[in-house]
Amino acid sequence: MLNKTDLRENLSIPASDDTGPIEVFQNQILRPVLKLQNEIFLMLFQDYAGSKIPDFNSLTTDKKINFIEQSLRKDHALRNIFIGMTIGMFTADEMKTYIPDKNVFNKRIITMLTERLKSQMKLM
Template sequence: MNRDEFLLHNRPEIVIENPESIREDLSKFQNFTLRAVLKVQNDVLLRICTDFLQKNYKNFSQQQSLDKVKLLQQALKSNIQLKTLLFGVIAGFLTSQELDFYLQNASEINKRLSAFIFKRVSEQL
């Protein structure tokens, strides 16, 4: 089993109603690839974000939930190193073909990834 086969074999199946209605390549990539990889990497994303927030914001753990979410949003918008690390955590779980597509469309995909990561992590803070 090669790396690509291993990655695809170990991804969770994402159930989407009417998958044939998704026609745009970016939407297909988002729904079938990114959502599965985000699900697999959920614990890693959460841990990286909470570790970053605890190290960079005093008394983060004592903050109210809404304040934690605002700090996360601020960090994801302004800290390029954090975003790059999070994107890398996702890119490392893409097959060769998916990585090629990601690199060709990185700007748009990174916008979508930022939103997905924010939503996923903020719901778990």
């Protein structure tokens, strides 16, 4: 039977001796989960953007980027959905690592997701 970690691509991001545990978690857990959920994140954000700005696809790239940044910074419900989609893919052991530093990890999730969405503007 497959488990959640079997679904994730193994990203070969080297860790050096000075790499801290938060960065290790980000590179070994968060990045593969975000990559796994990428298509769903895009679909959800496209739906969100279309409900807020019906002609979102006709906006300039700069306006789209600004909208992405503002939405993920200010819309707490949207942020919580994306964070929930991410942590929902964690194992119990990963949750034990996440919970004590959840504010740090949530900020990293949103930062990486914002960059991921912005870099894929062509698909929107």
